[in-house]
Amino acid sequence: MSFRFHQYQVVGRALPTPTNESPKIYRMKLWATNEVRAKSKFWYFLRKLKKVKKSHGQMLAINEIFEKKPTTIKNFGIWVRYQSRTGYHNMYKEYRDTTLNGAVEQMYDEMASRHRVRFPCIQIIKTATVPVALCKRENTKQFHDSKIKFPLTYRKIRPPTRKLKTTYKASRPNTFV
Amino acid sequence: MPFRRYVEIGRVALVNYGPEYGKLVVIVDVIDQNRALVDSPNIVRTQINFKRLSLTDIKIEISRNPLKKELKEAIDKADVYNKWNKSSWGRKLIVQQRRAALTDFDRFKVMVSKIKRSSLIRKELSKLRKTQKA
Numbered sequence: 001m002s003f004r005f006h007q008y009q010v011v012g013r014a015l016p017t018p019t020n021e022s023p024k025i026y027r028m029k030l031w032a033t034n035e036v037r038a039k040s041k042f043w044y045f046l047r048k049l050k051k052v053k054k055s056h057g058q059m060l061a062i063n064e065i066f067e068k069k070p071t072t073i074k075n076f077g078i079w080v081r082y083q084s085r086t087g088y089h090n091m092y093k094e095y096r097d098t099t100l101n102g103a104v105e106q107m108y109d110e111m112a113s114r115h116r117v118r119f120p121c122i123q124i125i126k127t128a129t130v131p132v133a134l135c136k137r138e139n140t141k142q143f144h145d146s147k148i149k150f151p152l153t154y155r156k157i158r159p160p161t162r163k164l165k166t167t168y169k170a171s172r173p174n175t176f177v
Numbered sequence: 178m179p180f181r182r183y184v185e186i187g188r189v190a191l192v193n194y195g196p197e198y199g200k201l202v203v204i205v206d207v208i209d210q211n212r213a214l215v216d217s218p219n220i221v222r223t224q225i226n227f228k229r230l231s232l233t234d235i236k237i238e239i240s241r242n243p244l245k246k247e248l249k250e251a252i253d254k255a256d257v258y259n260k261w262n263k264s265s266w267g268r269k270l271i272v273q274q275r276r277a278a279l280t281d282f283d284r285f286k287v288m289v290s291k292i293k294r295s296s297l298i299r300k301e302l303s304k305l306r307k308t309q310k311a
Contacts (some may be wrong), residue, residue, distance in 0.1 A: 071222040072242065073208050096209045098224050140209075146241045148207050151180035152227055160194055177182060177232070 003101040005031040005108065009036040009062040014052045025060065026050070031104050031124060035062055045123075067099040075140050076103035077130040082111060083121040090125070094137040100127060152177070184213065189235040189257055192225070199270075201261060202230075203252065206242055214242075218249050235260055294300040 008030060026046060032038035039062060043054040073096060080091045083103040093110070095103040104124070111117045154175050158166050159165050182188070188204045197220060207216040208224055215230075216222040222245075237255040239248060252258075261267040279287070 071214070073206050073214055098208065098214065102224075143207055143209055146186070149183045149185040151183050152232065153180070156228075158194060158228070160198055176178065177180075 003099075003105055004033060005101055005104050006038075007031055007065040007101055007104075008035065009063045009065055010038055010042040010059070012042060012046065012059045013055055014050075014057045029065065031087065031101075033123075036065075038062060067101065070099045073098055074100075075130045075132065075135050076100060076127060077135075078103065078107050078127050079125040080107065080111070081123045081125055082117045083113070083114065084117065092136070092167070093132065094135055094140045096140050096143055099127075182234060184232065185236065186241050187237045187239045187251075189237065189261075190215070190230040191235045192229055193231045193234060194229040195225075197225075201233075201257065203237060203239070203248060203257075204230075205239070205248070216244070216245070216248055218252065233261070233266065234264070287310065 009029065009135045011025060011027045011029060013025040016023060028042050029044060030038060030041050032041050043057065046052050076097060078093050078095065080093060082089060082091065093107055095106045097103040097106060108119060108122065111122055133146055135141050156175065156177055157173055184207065186204060186206060190202055190210060191205060192198055192200050192202060198219065200217060202215040202217040204213045205216045205222065208214060211225055212224050214277060215225045236256055237251045237257060239251045262271065
């Protein structure tokens with residue numbers, strides 16, 4: 001399972017100066033495709049919050065955060081601030097997935113398709129694992145059924161590897177099961 | 178034509194695409210419209226898209242998200258692998274695997290026994306024809 005977005009914990013502070021011997025240390029959890037981009041995003045956010053720049057700051061630690069239990073299904077709530085063509089908006093989105101990285105990847109894909117918002121224009125405010133009782137969206141709540149049962153309608157038959165793909169078939173496919 | 182094979186917890190499915198190709202897995206939970214959480218005694222519990230699954234007629238009794246141990250017990254109780262190997266779909270797969278594993282000598286043996294069998298059948302058929310003529 002390879003994810004496009006990895007979750008990193010980034011810790012940094014401003015460089016110590018004669019007036020400020022031990023500046024406050026700040027820690028952020030953010031999503032990026034690799035460590036280099038994560039460090040860059042850290043300074044981007046920190047610049048908006050404190051008067052610190054990468055040129056007079058130092059990175060103390062960067063660690064990747066992995067999913068604790070990737071074999072259980074969780075409902076993730078993601079609070080997003082995004083820039084549309086006309087202004088900034090906040091959104092709350094819910095996703096069902098086994099890992100938080102998977103849910104975040106779903107979120108970026110959905111924002112791009114539904115709202116045409118790309119990665120640089122999205123800021124993740126907060127993510128949380130939402131317990132079943134607090135889920136808001138019908139789309140996630142419809143899967144909260146311990147006796148869930150549905151048929152798979154319209155089955156397209158695929159060759160088991162792309163090598164066995166052919167342009168022409170001898171007979172028309174049967175899409176029922 | 179009603180639907181007979183449903184996606185439900187305990188449904189046994191055959192993986193028809195990807196690295197787990199050809200394995201029998203049990204649907205342990207449903208993530209969303211396109212994906213299920215799937216488990217089997219010799220794989221790690223993973224999510225898989227329904228497009229990669231072919232549902233079978235076999236269904237076992239498990240609760241949602243069972244322990245690996247409980248899953249193994251339920252599979253043994255329902256005798257999934259024996260039922261599968263006896264079913265017509267399972268038998269066809271076994272024949273396919275056997276045919277794919279034949280050596281050239283084996284294929285020669287198959288050809289010889291096919292010729293012998295058809296000559297026996299033809300002999301009997303010609304005998305029947307003669308008695309019918311008479």
